[in-house]
Amino acid sequence: AALPGPAPSDWLQAPLDPAVRAVLVGFDEHFSYAKLCQALRYLLRGGPDCLLVGTNRDHRLPLEGGAGIPGTGCLVKAVETAAQREAFIVGKPNRFMFDCVAGEFQVDPARTIMVGDRLDTDILMGNSCGLTTLLTLTGVTALDEVRGHQDSGCAARHSLVPDYYVDSIADLLPVLEE
Numbered sequence: 713a714a715l716p717g718p719a720p721s722d723w724l725q726a727p728l729d730p731a732v733r734a735v736l737v738g739f740d741e742h743f744s745y746a747k748l749c750q751a752l753r754y755l756l757r758g759g760p761d762c763l764l765v766g767t768n769r770d771h772r773l774p775l776e777g778g779a780g781i782p783g784t785g786c787l788v789k790a791v792e793t794a795a796q797r798e799a800f801i802v803g804k805p806n807r808f809m810f811d812c813v814a815g816e817f818q819v820d821p822a823r824t825i826m827v828g829d830r831l832d833t834d835i836l837m838g839n840s841c842g843l844t845t846l847l848t849l850t851g852v853t854a855l856d857e858v859r860g861h862q863d864s865g866c867a868a869r870h871s872l873v874p875d876y877y878v879d880s881i882a883d884l885l886p887v888l889e890e
Contacts, residue, residue, distance in 0.1 A: 715746045723749050734763035737791050737799060739784045748790055755795045764791065766799035770833060774852045804833035810841045827881070829853060831861070831872040839871050847874035848881045 715723045723746075735751045755762050770783035788799050802808050813819060821842040828834020829851025838845035849855060858877065861869040878884060 738767040768803035805836035845874040847877040
């Protein structure tokens with residue numbers, strides 16, 4: 713999406729598709745001010761009947777060596793701030809995605825394990841869906857953080873504690889080969 717002209721009043725002239733009834737915010741390495749303007753215009757035009765949907769709230773995506781880049785949650789927050797409303801999140805930790813999969817494939821939560829590297833998305837969703845949870849320490853979470861949640865007297869923090877942890881997903885390979 714490009715802005716049609718140099719001035720903010722010009723930006724309001726960009727055509728809007730009359731069939732659009734939702735704005736979906738996901739990972740977008742080409743996110744721009746023009747796209748933010750267009751998202752806001754759709755949301756304002758449609759009012760509460762135009763859905764604002766986000767894929768996830770991950771604030772940072774971890775890279776090798778401890779580096780990271782901004783996650784999709786940063787983009788979701790930008791659109792939420794502009795629109796002054798909260799997005800419905802369909803990804804982790806919301807159980808919406810799990811309920812869709814479990815309904816389609818008759819998943820038994822008692823026989824399902826959620827493996828992930830983030831407490832606030834992967835482990836929280838697994839715990840809220842009644843799954844066994846396994847944390848891999850190769851992402852953004854350190855074991856000290858888990859212990860802090862485990863030792864707290866706060867029920868909300870306890871929902872971030874995994875059942876098990878491994879240093880690396882590679883640690884599971886011997887078990888999977890059996």
